[in-house]
Amino acid sequence: MLLQQISGRSESERARFIVGRIKDFISTSPANRLPLTKDDSIFNEPLVQFADGDDPIFIDYKTIIDPNHLTPRQALARAYSKTPDDIPARLSVISWILPITDKTRHSNRKETVIPTRLWSYTRWYGEELNNALRRHMVETLTSIGYLTTAPVLQPYFSIDNNMRGSYSNWSERHIAYVAGLGTFSLSGSLITECGIAHRCGSVVTDLVLPPSPRMTNPHSNCLFYHDDSCRACMARCPAKAITEKGHDKVKCETYMRNNIVYLSREYGVDMTSCGLCQTKVPCESCNPVRKLQSRIK
Numbered sequence: 274m275l276l277q278q279i280s281g282r283s284e285s286e287r288a289r290f291i292v293g294r295i296k297d298f299i300s301t302s303p304a305n306r307l308p309l310t311k312d313d314s315i316f317n318e319p320l321v322q323f324a325d326g327d328d329p330i331f332i333d334y335k336t337i338i339d340p341n342h343l344t345p346r347q348a349l350a351r352a353y354s355k356t357p358d359d360i361p362a363r364l365s366v367i368s369w370i371l372p373i374t375d376k377t378r379h380s381n382r383k384e385t386v387i388p389t390r391l392w393s394y395t396r397w398y399g400e401e402l403n404n405a406l407r408r409h410m411v412e413t414l415t416s417i418g419y420l421t422t423a424p425v426l427q428p429y430f431s432i433d434n435n436m437r438g439s440y441s442n443w444s445e446r447h448i449a450y451v452a453g454l455g456t457f458s459l460s461g462s463l464i465t466e467c468g469i470a471h472r473c474g475s476v477v478t479d480l481v482l483p484p485s486p487r488m489t490n491p492h493s494n495c496l497f498y499h500d501d502s503c504r505a506c507m508a509r510c511p512a513k514a515i516t517e518k519g520h521d522k523v524k525c526e527t528y529m530r531n532n533i534v535y536l537s538r539e540y541g542v543d544m545t546s547c548g549l550c551q552t553k554v555p556c557e558s559c560n561p562v563r564k565l566q567s568r569i570k
């Protein structure tokens with residue numbers, strides 16, 4: 274049944290199938306519920322797009338991020354203990370954005386020091402759901418014969434440090450940028466068409482899907498880079514980690530680490546979170562440059 278929906282179909286029909294599969298999972302999963310009330314979702318409907326697994330920017334990431342940042346071909350090969358040359362000629366990356374709900378975003382707007390319980394739950398339970406979606410997509414595609422992996426769930430996934438702070442060998446936001454889902458901001462996050470308050474994920478597969486067009490300017494959705502305005506995230510950051518030079522990851526991480534005792538004691542969440550720079554800002558839940566341009570027209 275699943276195979277019929279994919280095999281022999283055009284790339285755009287396959288793309289529709291994948292997008293539908295991801296949206297259905299998020300809308301029907303019992304795990305998409307905040308534990309507080311069980312009535313509230315953690316995420317709104319996802320955005321889903323695709324990248325060409327051999328897009329040359331993945332090689333550029335070895336300079337922009339780190340030489341150890343994996344290309345999709347390396348990520349898939351390592352998951353199957355093969356060499357990159359043994360992997361089929363065409364690969365795709367399926368990338369998704371899970372937008373954080375109004376209720377959670379609005380709760381965090383009121384805060385100036387510590388994130389709310391809802392925001393911290395989104396960090397914790399939302400990432401569990403994100404992992405469940407990664408596993409669901411791997412199971413769906415491997416069950417019908419496609420090589421597929423979720424790099425962040427692989428034993429080879431790692432987070433390291435350099436002079437600029439932490440980075441991983443599979444940066445979900447950089448993947449989403451290649452899939453045309455958004456651009457980087459002054460605050461260091463990814464501004465999508467549904468804003469900056471989201472979590473994101475991806476899988477690599479040899480199912481051939483149509484690559485989505487991406488923005489050529491990696492900062493074009495941020496008002497600061499667009500017309501030298503805004504800077505609202507700078508004022509929102511209690512750690513003074515955002516300046517006109519960008520996001521200081523070391524200051525950000527140190528601030529978040531210092532709050533973990535509170536988050537653990539008050540919310541029972543043993544995980545750092547903050548995200549004040551992602552709420553009560555013009556990019557919270559939309560692309561502010563597109564909004565500005567549509568007002569000018």
Ligand code: B12
Nearest residue numbers: 439440441444445460461462463469472473491546547548
């Ligand atoms: C390590 C890490 C952190 C570190 C470092 C963050 C960072 N900026 O990398 C710390 C602890 C500080 C952190 C904090 C937070 N994190 Co965090 N974190 C990660 C993790 C595990 C890896 C990130 C990574 O690999 N970064 C790589 C480095 C190189 O990225 P970078 O330095 O920001 O990249 C810059 C350059 O590449 C630059 N650039 C320069 N030239 C060019 C050229 C081109 C062409 C391009 C494309 C880019 C580019 O642009 C970037 C932005 O300035 C990811 C999960 C994952 N596997 O991706 C989550 C992740 C990035 N975190 C996330 C979140 C939500 C948060 C927090 C809000 C905490 C919370 N949940 O409450 C804060 C937000 C801080 C902020 N303002 O960005 C989300 C981000 C979603 C989003 N909305 O963008 C992720 C993707 C988790 C997820 N699965 O959704 N995090």
Ligand code: SF4
Nearest residue numbers: 458495496503506556
């Ligand atoms: S608050 Fe303004 S300056 Fe900061 S990331 Fe959003 S759009 Fe850019």
Ligand code: SF4
Nearest residue numbers: 510525547548549550
């Ligand atoms: S996550 Fe918090 S500490 Fe880090 S940059 Fe945003 S507001 Fe500042």
